[in-house]
Amino acid sequence: MKRLWGPVLGLFLLLQQQPLFAATLKITGATEGGAANEFTVKTQVLIIMTLLGLLPVLVLMMTSFTRFVIVLSLLRQALGLQQGLPNRLITGVALILTILVMRPVGTQIYTEAMQPYDQDKIGLETALKIAEAPLSRFMLAQTHKSALAQVSSLAGEAPVAKPEEHGFTVKLAAFVLSELKTAFQIGCMLFIPFLVIDLVVSSVLMAMGMMMLSPLVISLPLKLLLFVLVDGWTLTVNTLVTSVRPF
Numbered sequence: 247m248k249r250l251w252g253p254v255l256g257l258f259l260l261l262q263q264q265p266l267f268a269a270t271l272k273i274t275g276a277t278e279g280g281a282a283n284e285f286t287v288k289t290q291v292l293i294i295m296t297l298l299g300l301l302p303v304l305v306l307m308m309t310s311f312t313r314f315v316i317v318l319s320l321l322r323q324a325l326g327l328q329q330g331l332p333n334r335l336i337t338g339v340a341l342i343l344t345i346l347v348m349r350p351v352g353t354q355i356y357t358e359a360m361q362p363y364d365q366d367k368i369g370l371e372t373a374l375k376i377a378e379a380p381l382s383r384f385m386l387a388q389t390h391k392s393a394l395a396q397v398s399s400l401a402g403e404a405p406v407a408k409p410e411e412h413g414f415t416v417k418l419a420a421f422v423l424s425e426l427k428t429a430f431q432i433g434c435m436l437f438i439p440f441l442v443i444d445l446v447v448s449s450v451l452m453a454m455g456m457m458m459l460s461p462l463v464i465s466l467p468l469k470l471l472l473f474v475l476v477d478g479w480t481l482t483v484n485t486l487v488t489s490v491r492p493f
Contacts, residue, residue: 290370305341305344307418307422308381308385308418308421309344309347309348310343310344310347310348310388310425310490311340311341311344312422312425312426312429313425313428313429313432313486313489313490314339314340314343314344314429314486315336315337315340316426316429316430316433317429317432317433317436317482317486318331318336318339318340318482319336320429320430320433320436320437321433321436321482322336323437324436324437324440324441324469325440325466325469325470325473326440326462326465326466326469327466343483343486343487346487347487347490348384350493351380351381351384351493354380355376355377355380355381358376358377358380359373359374359376359377360373360377378414380493382410382414382417383410383493384493385417385418385420385421386409386410386417386421386493387491387492387493388421388424388425388428388490388491389409389417389420389421389424390420390423390424390427391409393420393423393424393427394409394412394416394417394420396420396423397416397419397420397423398412398416398420401413401415401416401419403416428489432485432486432489436482439472440469440472443465443468443469443472444461444465447461447464447465447468448461448465451464
């Protein structure tokens with residue numbers, strides 16, 4: 247069970263550094279000389295259970311899931327398969343691709359942060375700082391410089407020498423904006439061929455006087471045929487996975 251939850255907890259426990267959880271994490275004991283002890287077991291369980299409740303939102307915001315699910319939704323719209331590709335299927339495919347892409351990050355967090363913490367070699371705070379590093383590198387690799395500068399300006403953050411010195415919330419917000427931009431760029435490129443087919447079919451039907459016949463009835467089989475002939479799923483998955491920059 248620890249091996250199952252290790253990468254997940256290591257990936258998402260670092261949010262304790264944000265102000266939302268600051269009050270909770272101050273529940274510590276006192277040692278000799280006034281130094282703070284490690285978090286008590288009850289406090290650690292409270293933190294873990296709280297973050298597990300936020301796990302879907304964290305997966306959505308801190309991984310490439312946003313990019314994948316938007317592109318797949320736009321592809322469904324371009325094909326005209328509103329009922330042929332259910333939301334659960336698109337979400338499942340996006341989740342599988344996210345796990346594939348995020349595996350190196352999760353593995354690094356598990357081996358460098360969760361395992362030492364599980365073996366009581368390091369404390370929770372140290373594990374969280376170690377876990378933040380690979381996740382921040384991944385997000386910065388996907389983040390556009392313009393988005394990072396814009397979010398930093400909106401947050402009123404002082405200028406920094408390196409992107410790594412930005413606050414975690416600034417990096418997270420810039421990462422989300424960059425993911426949205428990249429997803430729409432890829433979706434636009436996927437949409438164009440199917441849009442051309444729709445325009446050609448509509449023009450032919452209008453020229454033949456078949457205005458009562460829905461163009462979708464003719465264009466849908468043609469778009470599916472084109473998608474199958476070019477091995478569309480392989481091309482789409484390859485585009486999505488290779489669009490994620492190594493960190």
